Amino acid sequence: SQTIHQWPATLVQPVGSPLSLECTVEGTSNPNLYWYRQAAGRGLQLLFYSVGIGQISSEVPQNLSASRPQDRQFILSSKKLLLSDSGFYLCAWSRGTGGHEQYFGPGTRLTVT
Amino acid sequence: GENVEQHPSTLSVQEGDSAVIKCTYSDSASNYFPWYKQELGKRPQLIIDIRSNVGEKKDQRIAVTLNKTAKHFSLHITETQPEDSAVYFCAASPNDYKLSFGAGTTVTVRA
Numbered sequence: 001s002q003t004i005h006q007w008p009a010t011l012v013q014p015v016g017s018p019l020s021l022e023c024t025v026e027g028t029s030n031p032n033l034y035w036y037r038q039a040a041g042r043g044l045q046l047l048f049y050s051v052g053i054g055q056i057s058s059e060v061p062q063n064l065s066a067s068r069p070q071d072r073q074f075i076l077s078s079k080k081l082l083l084s085d086s087g088f089y090l091c092a093w094s095r096g097t098g099g100h101e102q103y104f105g106p107g108t109r110l111t112v113t
Numbered sequence: 114g115e116n117v118e119q120h121p122s123t124l125s126v127q128e129g130d131s132a133v134i135k136c137t138y139s140d141s142a143s144n145y146f147p148w149y150k151q152e153l154g155k156r157p158q159l160i161i162d163i164r165s166n167v168g169e170k171k172d173q174r175i176a177v178t179l180n181k182t183a184k185h186f187s188l189h190i191t192e193t194q195p196e197d198s199a200v201y202f203c204a205a206s207p208n209d210y211k212l213s214f215g216a217g218t219t220v221t222v223r224a
Contacts, residue, residue, distance in 0.1 A: 032210055043216045044157070044202065051210060090156060100145040100206050104156040 002027035006091050006105040013112055019064075019078040021108050023091030026072065030096040033074040035066055036104075038088040050074060051096065086112045115140040117205050119215025127223050132190040134218045136203035139184070143205040146179060146186045147212065151200045161188070193222045 003026045013019060025031050035047040046059045048066035056066050063082060067075045074091055091105040116139040126132045138146075147162035163170045163177045163186065170177050174193075179186040186205075190197055200219050204212040 044214045046211065049210060094209075097209070100209060100212070101147065101159060101162065102212055103159065107156050 002093070002103070004091060004093055004103060004105040006089075006108055008108060009106065010109045011111070013081055013110065015083055015112055016080050019076070019081055019085070019110070021076040021089055021091075021110075023074040023076075023105055024072055025093045028072070028093070028095065030071060031093040032096055033068060034092040034094075034102065035074065035076050036090040036092065038090060038107075040087070044090070047076070081112045083112050086110055115143055115205050115207055115211075115213035117203060117213045117215040119203050119218055121218060122216065123219045123221070125221045125223060126193050128193055128195060130193055132188075132193055132197070132220055132222075134188045134201055134203065134220075135185060136187070136205075136215050137183075137185040138205040138213075140205070140207045141181075141184065142207040145206040146177070147204050147206075148175075148177060148188050149202045149204070149214075151202065151217075153199075157202060190220075193220075195222050195224055198222045 005024050032051050034049045036044045037047055038044055048056055048058055050056050050068045053068055064078050089108045092102045094102045119136045144165035148160050149157035150160045151157040161172050161175050161177050163179050174191050176189045198221050200217045202217050203215040206212050
């Protein structure tokens with residue numbers, strides 16, 4: 001069966017500091033991978049998605065970036081965090097071909113102070 | 114791109130009553146419509162989905178209906194229980210890659 005991991009679970013960072021969130025998927029090959037952000041009490045905003053190693057599509061221009069160095073690894077980064085970057089960051093995966101269903105990781109709760 | 118609207122934003126029901134959440138979508142090419150349930154502080158969980166070649170799908174107390182002509186779909190929860198209290202999100206997908214989500218409905222089941 002497939003499993004998706006995210007870490008860290010919670011993070012408190014000062015404004016202007018860098019960020020690195022990691023997501024890994026087990027039990028599947030060549031998945032589509034996604035990063036979402038959810039502000040408190042709000043909906044799901046798609047930030048990036050990737051259909052393969054090194055292939056990143058950005059949905060929202062901002063000070064965040066994403067990378068996919070390995071097939072089942074997806075990283076979300078920032079060089080300098082803003083207060084508005086606070087939120088619940090969710091990684092998700094779906095099957096690479098013929099699959100719409102997306103499955104979410106446990107999430108990282110980021111507070112920028 | 115696809116635009117999904119979801120109503121109502123909040124819904125309070127008496128335990129045992131039914132709850133209905135409605136969504137509309139804009140892209141006629143959308144062919145996959147999932148529903149997610151998110152409990153407080155947890156990840157969204159896929160609870161049911163429907164594809165465009167089907168008009169209705171049921172799984173125990175939950176059901177989803179799809180009207181492609183009108184471009185709307187609905188989630189029905191019967192015999193609601195306290196554990197049904199959560200935020201529910203609908204979504205639509207015109208391809209294999211992306212989901213466009215509605216803004217969510219907070220459902221509260223009163224005991």
